[in-house]
Amino acid sequence: PSIRKFFAGGVCRTTVQVPGKVVVITGANTGIGKETARELARRGARVYIACRDVLKGESAASEIRADTKNSQVLVRKLDLSDTRSIRAFAEGFLAEEKQLHILINNAGVMMFSHSKTTDGFEINLGVNHLGHFLLTYLLLERLKESAPARVVNLSSVIHHLGKIHFHNFRGEEPYRWGFAYCHSKLANLLFTRELAKRIQGTGVTTYAVHPGIVRSELARHSFLCCLFWRLFSYFLKSVQEGAQTSLHCALAEGLEPLSGKYFRGTYIRNLAKVAFLYLRASFPVTARGPGCLQGPEITKQLSACGMSAVSF
Numbered sequence: 001p002s003i004r005k006f007f008a009g010g011v012c013r014t015t016v017q018v019p020g021k022v023v024v025i026t027g028a029n030t031g032i033g034k035e036t037a038r039e040l041a042r043r044g045a046r047v048y049i050a051c052r053d054v055l056k057g058e059s060a061a062s063e064i065r066a067d068t069k070n071s072q073v074l075v076r077k078l079d080l081s082d083t084r085s086i087r088a089f090a091e092g093f094l095a096e097e098k099q100l101h102i103l104i105n106n107a108g109v110m111m112f113s114h115s116k117t118t119d120g121f122e123i124n125l126g127v128n129h130l131g132h133f134l135l136t137y138l139l140l141e142r143l144k145e146s147a148p149a150r151v152v153n154l155s156s157v158i159h160h161l162g163k164i165h166f167h168n169f170r171g172e173e174p175y176r177w178g179f180a181y182c183h184s185k186l187a188n189l190l191f192t193r194e195l196a197k198r199i200q201g202t203g204v205t206t207y208a209v210h211p212g213i214v215r216s217e218l219a220r221h222s223f224l225c226c227l228f229w230r231l232f233s234y235f236l237k238s239v240q241e242g243a244q245t246s247l248h249c250a251l252a253e254g255l256e257p258l259s260g261k262y263f264r265g266t267y268i269r270n271l272a273k274v275a276f277l278y279l280r281a282s283f284p285v286t287a288r289g290p291g292c293l294q295g296p297e298i299t300k301q302l303s304a305c306g307m308s309a310v311s312f
């Protein structure tokens with residue numbers, strides 16, 4: 001158990017309840033998103049599961065409703081690989097809800113084969129970043145009207161291997177094997193940093209998250225990743241553990257001064273640092289900011305949770 005604890009990383013310790021708060025979570029029909037939705041529903045929020053397969057969404061929602069006794073778990077269709085679907089979701093949501101307090105941009109794909117979104121963007125960048133970029137843009141005014149509000153973006157430690165290829169958003173030149181996912185996760189971080197600057201003073205804040213290496217369905221498109229996930233399954237986080245950093249960023253009090261920062265569990269960070277040392281030397285990261293200045297209270301709160309927040 002102590003080894004498992006070492007690998008588990010951060011824990012969301014806040015006891016904040018959120019009755020009546022409105023939350024949208026993308027890709028919450030499974031994995032980290034589903035567990036994030038479950039916990040927010042348990043704490044009283046009205047949770048919108050925004051997913052591309054409504055049947056899968058309904059099955060997750062009925063499980064969460066039964067588990068949490070919260071009937072306010074709703075499912076709406078959202079396919080992030082299609083800008084028409086994103087616009088239709090936003091239009092429907094804005095007509096239906098007068099408030100939005102927490103947006104969790106959680107959905108993600110890790111595809112190694114070269115494919116494109118409906119609009120012709122490289123699939124990893126299109127779904128993981130561009131789709132969420134458009135969704136956030138369409139919902140931003142509602143978030144501002146509902147302030148204090150938060151936007152949480154799921155990134156990954158693998159962003160260290162990412163680069164932004166501005167000339168190649170449509171994937172005309174196929175990326176080197178496996179790197180498209182890394183580029184999309186770097187885009188998630190840069191988006192968080194820039195969004196924080198642009199919404200400063202509005203009462204809306206934003207955070208990027210590395211959830212840890214989690215035993216979810218993310219690896220399903222790659223045989224090698226599935227094999228890795230299976231072989232090292234004992235050391236991977238459960239989906240409940242994987243949801244902790246998102247929950248912390250969505251709920252913990254006093255995080256506002258850290259808007260734009262990147263949160264990760266400290267144990268897994270140290271481990272990941274060793275693993276990526278060599279690779280980082282070969283693939284220099286393009287975007288790095290100055291060190292994060294944290295107030296002593298926030299630093300204390302974060303280290304009690306086994307997390308850190310850094311600039312990138």
Ligand SMILES: NC(=O)c1ccc[n+]([C@@H]2O[C@H](COP(=O)([O-])OP(=O)(O)OC[C@H]3O[C@@H](n4cnc5c(N)ncnc54)[C@H](OP(=O)(O)O)[C@@H]3O)[C@@H](O)[C@H]2O)c1
Nearest residue numbers: 027031032079080081106107108154156213214216217218
């Ligand atoms: N697992 C890890 O180790 C890990 C590590 C670092 C970061 N992350 C990030 O954590 C987030 C959650 O991933 P996870 O591990 O929970 O993976 P997961 O179990 O595969 O869940 C991903 C979710 O995204 C949804 N999705 C995929 N494409 C979509 C689209 N075009 N439109 C709408 N929804 C779509 C999936 O829906 P379907 O079920 O319909 O496919 C699913 O609900 C991702 O952003 C991922 O990059 C994960």
